[in-house]
Amino acid sequence: MTVPTSDRPRRARRAAAEDTAPAAAPAWLPVLARVALLPPAVCYAVAVVLAGVVAALASGTTPGGEPGLGQALAVGVPLWLVAHLVPLQVTGVPLGVLPLAPALVLAVLVAGVARGAVRRLGAGGAARPPGAQHGVLVPVVATAAASHAVIGVLAAALLTPEAVVDASPALAAVVCGLLAGLAALAGAAAPCGVAVLPRRLPAWARHGLGGAALAATALLTAGAGLLLAGLLADGAAVHDVFADIAPEAGSGAGLALLCVAYLPNAVVAAVGWLLGPGVSVGLASAAPTGITSGLLPPVPLAALLPQSPPPSWAGLAFAVPLAVGSLVGWRLAPTARDAATRVRATATAAVGAAVLLGLAAALSGGRLGAGPFDPVTIPALPVALAALGWVLVPGVVVALLAVPLGDTRPVTPATPAPVPDVTPGAADTDPEPDEPTGDTGAAASGAAGP
Structure with a gap:
């Protein structure tokens, strides 16, 4: 006769082993690739779209045509550098007063991607407390800064003095890397616990x-x-x-x-x-x-x-x-x-x-x-x-x-004292608490008797 068995103990042992086993290491390469490539790609795509739409409206053609697309792809390169606050040379004259709005939007994008990367890379253990991802801060920030610096050099190298717009590759590397690095640091500060450092100040x-x-x-x-x-x-x-x-x-x-x-x-x-x-x-x-x-x-x-x-x-x-x-x-x-x-x-x-x-x-x-x-x-x-x-x-x-010296505590209004009842006849109807009643006096006399 076969005795039926249950797999519940086996599943319980397997669940306990999964709970005690260390969590799998996060996939660093895809996350860092996202940090390195997503913000520059989005920035360039937006620049190309804006350039194509404006060129199409100005010329009366529809976006997507071959001449318009090629022109938009070419114009997107200097616009990408402008969004990173890289000074340009336009027809040989300097253009150093650059718009801050695209740089602010780009910084927000880089900060958001860096914050998400830190949370993913720092989620190697479910029991890790918030702010324990210090080990991923440097790789994320360095990846963002290095990728933008390298892409900035390549973008500036695509522009030549013979073209309408030119830029310095060395300056592009420094400015792009600095902007992306600071934005990534700002985004990764909270999940990495860097934001709590000011609490140690006086x-x-x-x-x-x-x-x-x-x-x-x-x-x-x-x-x-x-x-x-x-x-x-x-x-x-x-x-x-x-x-x-x-x-x-x-x-x-x-x-x-x-x-x-x-x-x-x-x-x-x-x-x-x-x-x-x-x-x-x-x-x-x-x-x-x-x-x-x-x-x-x-x-x-x-x-x-x-x-x-x-x-x-x-x-x-x-x-x-x-x-x-x-x-x-x-x-x-x-x-x-x-x-x-x-x-x-x-x-x-x-x-x-x-x-x-x-x-x-x-x-x-x-x-x-x-x-x-x-x-x-x-x-x-x-x-x-x-x-x-x-x-x-x-x-x-x-x-x-504004506040008297030595007194920074809020002033609390004093509780008013209760007003005694002065209604006529109140003393006759309400005996004093310490005045013995008749029963109490009888009890006292009985206790004092023989």
Whole structure:
């Protein structure tokens, strides 16, 4: 007689062995290949599509034709370098003022791919805690930087001095690799635990870094608001520029894309105007304290540069950075009990905001040909010094005066004491708690009896 057996014990032993066995090593090659090739390929594909669409609209042909496709593939190479902030030579003259919008989009793409790669490569064990993927940080960041640097060299080598556009391969390698490496580091910081390193800083330093981010964000938001106000006020001038130099659909679409790509540069220029140093295009310059007339390039954003003497109330623009500095001081006031710590936190915020805005100003300007529009300047050092002063001085004053020294705890309102009942006859109906009742007195007399 055959006794039926069950495979449940066998399956239980197999499941236990799978749980205790080490997880399989992740596939490094496909993940790193994705980091190396996906962002450059997407960037080039978008550049080719945009170039093909604009060329088709301008020529009246349909996208996908052989001449249009070849032209789009050729134009996509310098556009790829422009998205990586690589300076170019166009017909022998320099083009160094490059749009920041494509670079920001590319940096977000690289950061997202690097973050996904770190999570995949760091998932070798289910029991690994978050932030334990330190060993994959360097390979991912190095792969992103090296791949973009190599592709940048190849892209620059495809351009020759005899062509319309040229670029330096060495400079392309440095700029492309640096941009991709920093973006990958920013994306991989959180899953690798690098983002928790600021927690090891003193409390005043952490609060100061938060104040720097607040100041930079507030000033950039104010610059965007100023740019929008100028666009609404001078909408007719912007429309005239479009009508003069881009009357057709194709040229109008290309000019609109150009304006969108340079919008971050214009916002930084507006911040430079608010802080005081201003912005200059060739011999023309504008600041709240005065202007210098000059020729402007025929682009809609340049039409927003003031060309008439500023009114007497233009100095009120300085109220914006003054308010931002006061806001930073007000936010940092409750973070420390003593004055010295508050001053250190506010100074950290001022220095951080100055570095961020100075770097943005340096990236937003550059060479523009070799004629009357050269160069486009948002002076980085004056902008940084102005941001330092506008955040530091009012921030320290407000941080010292907003909260009394030595008292940073929130004031808790005292609980009001209960109001006694003074209703007539209340004393007759409510006996005192310590007054013995009749039963209690009887009990006491009984206990005292013989």
